[in-house]
Amino acid sequence: MEQTKFILNEQEMPTSWYNVQADLPEPLPPLRHPVTKEPTILPPPLFPASLNEQEHSKERYIEIPEEVQNIYRMWRPTILHRAHRLEKALDTPAKIFYKYEGTSPAGSHKLNTAVAQAYYGKQAGAKRLATETGAGQWGSALSMGCAFMGLECKVYMVKVSYYQKPYRRVLMETFGATVVPSPSTETEIGRRILAEDPESTGSLGIAISEAVEDAAGRDDTFYSLGSVLNHVLMHQTIIGQEAKKQMEKADAYPDIIVGCIGGGSNFAGMFLPFVPDKLKGQKVQIVCVEPEACPTVTKGPYAWDYGDVAGMAPIARMYTLGHAFVPPPVHAGGLRYHGMAPIVCHLVKLGLIEARAEHQVAVFKSAVDFARAEGIIPAPEPAHAIKVVIDEALKCKESGEKKTILLALSGHGHFDLAAYDEYLSGNLKDYEFPKEKMEAALAQLPEVPA
Ligand SMILES: *Cc1c(COP(=O)(O)O)cnc(C)c1O
Secondary structure (H helix, E strand, O other), rough: OOOOOEOOOHHHHOEEEEEEHHOOOOOOOOEEEEOOEOOOOOOOOOHHHHHHHHHOOOOOOEEEEEHHHHHHHOOOOOEEEEOOOHHHHOOOOOOOEEEOOOOOOOOOOOOHHHHHHHHHHHOOOOEEEEEEOOOOOHHHHHHHHHHHHHHHHEEEEEHHHHHHHHHHHHHHHHHEEEEEEEEEOHHHHHHHHHHOOOOOOOOHHHHHHHHHHHHHHHOOEEOOOOOHHHHHHHHHHEEEEEHHHHHHHOOOOOEEEEEEEEOOHHHHHHHHHHHHHHHHEEEEEEEEEEEOOHHHHHOOOOEEEEEOOOOOOEEEEOOOOOOOOOOOOOOOHHHHOOOOHHHHHHHHHHOEEEEEEEEEEEEEEHHHHHHHHOOOOOOOHHHHHHHHHHHHHHHHHHHHHOOHHHHHHHEEOOOHHHHHHHOOOOOOOOOOHHHHHHHHHHHOOOOOOO
């Protein structure tokens, strides 16, 4: 009998997060203040002290609070699948495994950090969290996290998505969140933008500014970010720690680990627990996949840049297309960020991990092939990683190599069927990377003293 699912029981769920900062061969460059350009921490009125501590911690393991563990157990450990049917369809000697985070009630990995952030916010006395959301995935996860912890949640949702993706809004409202289209009349920055352009459809940059203004102006509210920051990546390491145990049960070790990177959190959560093995000499190739239309790591320089569009967030050392870069409207909304998690960038720079870029039409073809074999409709973001997994499996078919491939499947695509519709009807198109736009945006990078 061929085993298809590798399952951990609830008692086998890891009880700590793994902090790669304990093992980095060179320390991460510190964040810089957006105005003074001096090394800085996360702005204290916006983040609880506990999360700031995690952001800079060098402890190898940080215990997951029991209340967070209990909520994780509602859907964790998630299953590690062996993709026997996809292997057969591709006629490859490669072994393909995938770790599926789409079974969380939010439909993606994002709930792993949303629950933790709501917990630490509540511990620090908050009554409410404020955040922004683009397509609605992060807003959905934080709404649930807040509902589980008894906090209010305010979501500034990019106006164009608010009207185009009503189901995401309803999902958030079902969990008790208050969702407003951004720019809104509820913040000074929103009112200013509406006064200048009443028809503004909004942007993630504007929505961030609104959420930050909201949290900065109230004692009872923290701001919450769904990716990029060190503590967010750490909260996701439960994924890779589970996967390691499950691969052991499968009596296998990955030759290649593949995942998609938007801000870097889901894939870092998968591969970071494998980094100590690699530092000890274990052979494992780690491949990050991004859209060709927003190729931050493959085409951008390693530079200092603001985390947000408005230039109000701390400055990080990262691969960037420039904070003023507006990527083409590819369907993988979660991969349209100008920068990348500093931890991911640092590891690329150290040569421990690598990056590739893919076009969306080929990505959707791979997603459909995957769906027809495995019965799961992937979100457009991890579909980028599926494209690379299929390419690698086909290379094995040619060479006869029996590589073991591990895929991070970060979420399902049930709210992305309009994108599938466009692909299936032949109307989906690729966007060439607008290099001139990147060059213009790079001219606006901040100057940071050495
Ligand atoms: C948000 C999202 C991503 C991209 O964010 P990362 O921080 O890079 O993980 C990827 N996949 C899914 C399903 C998402 O919702």
